[in-house]
Amino acid sequence: MNGLAAYSAVQQRNPYEDLVNSHAPLVKRIAYHLMNRLPSSVQVEDLIQSGMIGLLEASKNYDPTQGASFETYAGIRIRGAMLDEIRRSDWTPRSVHRKAREVAEVMRAIENEEGRDARDSEVAERLGISVAEYHRILHDASGSRIFSLDELQAVGELAPESHRGSLSGPYDGVRHEAFRNALAEAIAGLPERERLVVGMYYDEGLNLREIGQVLGVSESRVCQIHGQAAMRLRARLADWLDHPGDDQF
Numbered sequence: 323m324n325g326l327a328a329y330s331a332v333q334q335r336n337p338y339e340d341l342v343n344s345h346a347p348l349v350k351r352i353a354y355h356l357m358n359r360l361p362s363s364v365q366v367e368d369l370i371q372s373g374m375i376g377l378l379e380a381s382k383n384y385d386p387t388q389g390a391s392f393e394t395y396a397g398i399r400i401r402g403a404m405l406d407e408i409r410r411s412d413w414t415p416r417s418v419h420r421k422a423r424e425v426a427e428v429m430r431a432i433e434n435e436e437g438r439d440a441r442d443s444e445v446a447e448r449l450g451i452s453v454a455e456y457h458r459i460l461h462d463a464s465g466s467r468i469f470s471l472d473e474l475q476a477v478g479e480l481a482p483e484s485h486r487g488s489l490s491g492p493y494d495g496v497r498h499e500a501f502r503n504a505l506a507e508a509i510a511g512l513p514e515r516e517r518l519v520v521g522m523y524y525d526e527g528l529n530l531r532e533i534g535q536v537l538g539v540s541e542s543r544v545c546q547i548h549g550q551a552a553m554r555l556r557a558r559l560a561d562w563l564d565h566p567g568d569d570q571f
Contacts, residue, residue: 341381341392342377342381345392345393345396346374346377348393348396348400349370349373349374349376349377349400350373352373352397352400352404353366353369353370353373353404355527356369356404356408357369364408369404369407369408372403372404372406372407373400373401373404375403376396376399376400376401376403377399377400379399379403380392380396380398380399381396383399384396418459418462418463421459421462422459422462422463422553422556425445425449425456425459425460425553426553426556426560427557427560428445428448428449429445429553429554429557430557430560431448432444432445432448433557440554442456442457457546459549460545460546460547460549460550461542461546461549462549463549463552463553464545464546464548464549464552501562504559505559508554508555509555511558512551512554512555515537516547516550516551516554517551518537519533519537519544519547519548519551520548520551522536523548530544530545530548531544
């Protein structure tokens, strides 16, 4: 059964049709926000279709006694469904994954050794590449779904397959507070400019061009900052994200 057929079948038996219809705009909002950093090969219609399935599942599983509003819970499930769709059709060349993983590992090693944020020049020197090449890797990594904050949040909110075995209940990991606290702490510990970019991008919903206007830098530079922030988070949360046999990061 394709996505549209599944959507139609579930909709017919969904007792919360009004709830679903009233939150349909949320699906489009999340889809277009994700599209800001995805290549043209990814179709927004595919994300919306996946997001609608996530919304329907949310309407079936939502438990108001847990304290979260439906919009908050649905947003998590919608984003998770879209990330699953992107994961299934991952466009990123393996070389991007490999290089970005190397950067994250070197960054983590430097920060463990020095007890401070790793600098661009230090990471590039340790990798044996120029700073310009390092910035190109950051730019490529920023567009990769593997390094998006949404993917990191999915570990704590929806839990990838590697974590789902230890989690249960309708919230599928929303209550995994330990990871969410670790993620919040890692974000708070980012260098100021990286923290600003993360906040404006994910909390305020600005795109890279708009963030560049606020900071007075080019969109390309914002893309680099975003990539570096995401990889720094990846490095600092490595214990959560590394699993045997997982070669995606």
